[in-house]
Amino acid sequence: MPHLHLESFHPIALPCVEGDVAFDFMATSRGEWKESLIATRYKDREFFILHKKSGEKDLLKSDKITRPSPNFLVKHTLLAYAKCSNSTILASNVDTAGENVHLKTHDALKSVDFFADNFPSGQEIRLEVGFGSARHLLHQAITNPDVLFIGLEIHKPSIEQALKQITIQNLTNIMILDYDARLFLEFVPSNSLSRIYVHFPVPWDKKPHRRVIGDSFVDEAIRTLEIQGRLELRTDSENYYRFALETYSHPPYVSFEVHKNRDIAITSKYEDRWKKMEKNIYDVTLINDLQSPEKILEGDFVFTETGIHDGILPTLERQLFRREWGFLHAEASFDIREGGWMVRLAMGSFDRPEHLYLIVQNGQARYFPSLPVRSSPNLKAHLLLNELLHG
């Protein structure tokens, strides 16, 4: 992580501009443990840089929640602040190399906002959940060049490996997303997928509630699959196979197929391992028979116009509000030197919480650095927050 060790930290008068970087305001944590966040703008990006004391050292680095990428941005803005404040740099791991214009983020790697804002359409779409080594995903994409494949994974090394292969093999019909499959289906329009592959999911025999496949996943799979669309589970776990059969039996509008030890065109690392151990492999495929209505997510992230008074802050500070849809946690609070206050929030679903800031200045609230992802737990957390802010 890029950082500067300064001889001493000089808070400067804000707002202030240094070249192409603007510093807007400074927020300092309330309570004993002090850190200051400096709101920073570079072109159309907003984020915080962070000052904190580490023993006797004054460190300037990026804030984890709002950290921009590539790293060049962090380095560039840290050096801009040091220059602006006339600070002496004692030590640094920051080089002064310019922006590498060739260093682009990988085209295939998408953010969840990409899907939430404008889900792809106009071609057949298949989804693979937990693609692991990506052997199956790559094989399918190569053999079906007209189909768009969306690969979901939460294991970063697997994502990097898949992106590398996508580049080497020059594939343009795969989109990769680092996101929990149990939450992703919410962003998928109804009747839009032809297949959902779930191959060798973690069995979670002792914690079945953590399995990818469960009642709400199956309901969402039925909604998002087109008619005759297939949810394909392949597993070596007898427990998972029985569990899936039972789960698939609940919804009225589906049929399903079961196969034992059926060969498919490509085997994954897991499959090779289980076959060597002479384990049985089960396929349980749900076939959707239902045309589903479009899912409408009610609400937005607008705050009520009526002014928010400063007496609200103590009622929020460090409070955790748990609800059946998820939670809202005011993790830390800050005073803004130029007027107003700020709260670091975690909110939304327990499985994939959103981390961001709430800024209140002149009685008006806004999220920083951007709005939460438009998911139903986030919209509900926003409603709760808006209610709390207005007493």
Ligand SMILES: C[S@@+](CC[C@H](N)C(=O)[O-])C[C@H]1O[C@@H](n2cnc3c(N)ncnc32)[C@H](O)[C@@H]1O
């Ligand atoms: C046992 S591996 C199987 C990988 C691959 N499908 C195969 O057959 O080799 C399960 C994979 O699912 C991923 N995974 C687990 N839970 C997930 C979730 N909720 N959403 C997306 N991926 C998940 C894990 O990171 C892991 O890579």
